[in-house]
Amino acid sequence: MGAALSRRSALLLALSSTSALAQDFGGLGALGALGALGGNATGFAFPKPGTPLVFPKDHGAHPEFRTEWWYVTANLKDADGASYGVQWTLFRFAMAPNSARAGWDDRNLWMAHAAATSAGEHLYAQKFARGGIGQAGVEASPFRAYIDDWLLETRNVTASAGIEQLRVSAYDGIFAYTLDLAAKGPIVLQGEGGYSRKSDAGQASYYYSQPFFTAEGVVAFHGRKTQVSGRAWMDREWSSQPLGPDQKGWDWFALHLDGGAGLMLYRMRGIKAAPFLFGNWIDDEGATSPLARDDIAIEPLETMRIADRDMPIRWRVRIGSRGVDIRTQPLNPRSWMGTDPAYWEGPIRFSGSHKGEGYLEMTGY
Numbered sequence: 001m002g003a004a005l006s007r008r009s010a011l012l013l014a015l016s017s018t019s020a021l022a023q024d025f026g027g028l029g030a031l032g033a034l035g036a037l038g039g040n041a042t043g044f045a046f047p048k049p050g051t052p053l054v055f056p057k058d059h060g061a062h063p064e065f066r067t068e069w070w071y072v073t074a075n076l077k078d079a080d081g082a083s084y085g086v087q088w089t090l091f092r093f094a095m096a097p098n099s100a101r102a103g104w105d106d107r108n109l110w111m112a113h114a115a116a117t118s119a120g121e122h123l124y125a126q127k128f129a130r131g132g133i134g135q136a137g138v139e140a141s142p143f144r145a146y147i148d149d150w151l152l153e154t155r156n157v158t159a160s161a162g163i164e165q166l167r168v169s170a171y172d173g174i175f176a177y178t179l180d181l182a183a184k185g186p187i188v189l190q191g192e193g194g195y196s197r198k199s200d201a202g203q204a205s206y207y208y209s210q211p212f213f214t215a216e217g218v219v220a221f222h223g224r225k226t227q228v229s230g231r232a233w234m235d236r237e238w239s240s241q242p243l244g245p246d247q248k249g250w251d252w253f254a255l256h257l258d259g260g261a262g263l264m265l266y267r268m269r270g271i272k273a274a275p276f277l278f279g280n281w282i283d284d285e286g287a288t289s290p291l292a293r294d295d296i297a298i299e300p301l302e303t304m305r306i307a308d309r310d311m312p313i314r315w316r317v318r319i320g321s322r323g324v325d326i327r328t329q330p331l332n333p334r335s336w337m338g339t340d341p342a343y344w345e346g347p348i349r350f351s352g353s354h355k356g357e358g359y360l361e362m363t364g365y
Contacts, residue, residue, distance in 0.1 A: 045240060047205055050195070051206070052193070052194075053193075057141075058140075059138075059162055060140025065239060067094065069237055070090045071087075074230060074232035076215060076219065076230035077229065077230055083347065084347075086117075086168075086232075088113075088170055091113075092109075092110055093110075093111070094109075113339050114170035114172065116176075116177055117346050122332050124337050124338065135148065142156065153166065153167055155167050163187075165183070168181060178217045179228075185284075185285065186285075188280070188282055188288055190208060190209060198247075206237065209254075211282055213232035213234065214230075214232070215228075215231060216230075247270055250268045250361075251360070251361075253360055254358050255350065257354050257356040261281070264279065277293045277298065278293070279295075279319065297320075298317050300315055306333070307338065312362065314330070325353045328348045330348050335347075344360075346360065
């Protein structure tokens, strides 16, 4: 236990040494804060429009970029129709350019978040690790992402296996889950062929999703196991750019529409400027239609005091070109991730012109 605590303390010290930079970005959630750490990004690679994404290579790590993440969320039900949610996230952060070095000389920090949510409980945990010593990492093919015993890995044993069939698992003292995921549609490139703009000032990432996973397995709360099944969504992003200095956080939606279509939306909130909006309509066969900024309206309908801040818990989302006018409702409004750093993330459902379910992430409040 002492060694584990020392390892965690050392990693937290490395992260906190740049806390002033994180504060400059409005106390963003995990993605933004990691992007802000490290100060000047000189020496790192930057996303460029027109760069093709290549699979399975791009399922793996990109050490020439400063930060990246592997993100899975799942909307689940048990045999009685009760709803649950699961989140699994692994982050890589390079402390310096050319971070992939041998053994203890490696300059990558790894962080993972996991959560299990029901209508009555939202349980979460986090892990920290360093690169180079086999404690955490990602392999492109056969695909495997891990930190200690938390795993996101292919169930296909062939050498070229990507993310078509995955198993995701995490364990903490008060919750656990293991889910088998099977892709029923293609990988979706977000933005402009995988180049995803985050501001008018040029901030961007490479971004793709797999929104067509079916999921089935077991979720356990306090040792009580429940068989569940449903739908899951995987997101992958990598970049070297923090948000612009005039941006303080975002509201991100990944929505499964009844009937098989999907909708990804984000609203990057400015301190003074209008929000930067982007959306992608994904039909039931995986064809995408990017949505114009003036076609999207996202507005909070109700707030709740959570973790000493006012959090929007219900939203209205409108997409004029698609006839979308929906209102969202959280499964558990107190889906607060009290991690390092902290943010809100949880399963939602929606109704109105369309019905369905999905996940919402909110940072910077």
